[in-house]
Amino acid sequence: MKKKAFVCSYDNYGCGTMCERLRTKIEEQQAVYQALKGGDSGTVCYKEFQNGEWGTDDENYTNRLRLAYYLLYCHIEDEEAVAFLFGEE
Helix, strand or coil: CCCCCCCCHHHHHCCCHHHHHHHHHHHCCHHHHHHHHCCCCCCCCCCEEEECCCEEEECCHHHHHHHHHHHHHCCCCCHHHHHHHHHHC
16 A cells, blocks of 8 residues: 555646645545545445435445545555445445
8 A cells, every 4th residue: 555645736737725625625535545444434335325316326425436536646556445446336
């Protein structure tokens, strides 16, 4: 498992506040990642619920997506975590 610092490619374009908000949102996922590595997959595993408009839906879909972005943008090479996320889709 290799982790590098978050680097926003838009920093060079002077986006400032937007980059900082993106960085903050991405880094919030570190706790989710640490929980997953510690054996707690409750916030990212498939969790079915009935959506009144669309039928069956997944309560944790957005959490998995955010975690995937965290792994991508923070350059974390964790094949086990990626395989788990794909398995839940």
